[in-house]
């Protein structure tokens with residue numbers, strides 16, 4: 326299985342979004358939760374979509390429509406009850422080191438230094454110590470935490486902790502990075518800064534990313550394509566391509582194109598959908 330190679334800036338930037346081969350294939354994927362009374366909650370009815378190597382995809386939709394459910398199925402943390410998912414051509418049947426995941430809470434171990442937190446997936450995978458440390462140093466630099474490897478999580482701000490969590494998710498160079506509201510707990514200004522950073526990190530790492538967010542503006546800022554889900558039981562309402570240069574600075578949000586995409590997505594989601 327091809328793995329994303331870290332920090333190959335030139336290659337990643339020269340590589341236009343979605344020109345690569347299919348990495349992730351969702352084929353009529355659905356999930357119905359079984360309830361204790363023997364009934365069921367159909368969260369996702371049917372999603373069919375292909376994600377190509379190097380793409381950044383956001384999933385938007387009304388609260389409770391099944392965004393996290395879909396992400397957990399892609400991560401192999403929740404089984405599909407309908408359809409099938411393949412990653413790099415292989416069926417997703419359980420958690421796979423080829424998928425890295427970042428959640429709203431950074432979930433760093435407080436008794437481990439930042440470097441040792443970042444190295445954890447490498448330790449679990451049996452990576453030799455020297456190789457782990459070298460990779461952690463590389464990642465600390467990628468997420469601009471040079472010099473903080475020996476610090477403990479409590480010594481870092483929320484945004485810095487999330488950057489450490491992103492670095493940890495990249496430890497095993499996964500093909501796919503899955504993110505569920507990674508900056509949802511941060512204040513608005515830090516969140517904007519983190520989005521600029523995330524865009525840079527993903528382009529430098531050549532990452533393929535699927536992001537669940539409630540924020541329309543975040544989705545437009547970061548994505549090559551935005552998948553809009555409808556109300557539960559969900560299907561894909563529309564997939565909107567964001568036709569803008571892949572390298573985006575904070576000035577992108579002031580452009581008419583940005584405003585037009587935000588308006589289009591807000592109309593698609595409807596009043597119940599979202600905030601920004």
Ligand SMILES: Nc1ncnc2c1ncn2[C@@H]1O[C@H](COP(=O)(O)OP(=O)(O)OP(=O)(O)O)[C@@H](O)[C@H]1O
Nearest residue numbers: 358359366368387388389390391392393394395557
């Ligand atoms: N373990 C469970 N058992 C039964 N129903 C569940 C379970 N987990 C989630 N659900 C239901 O499935 C639906 C989809 O939940 P999910 O968390 O995927 O939605 P979401 O779009 O991520 O929500 P939000 O935007 O509010 O975070 C919801 O109606 C939820 O109540």
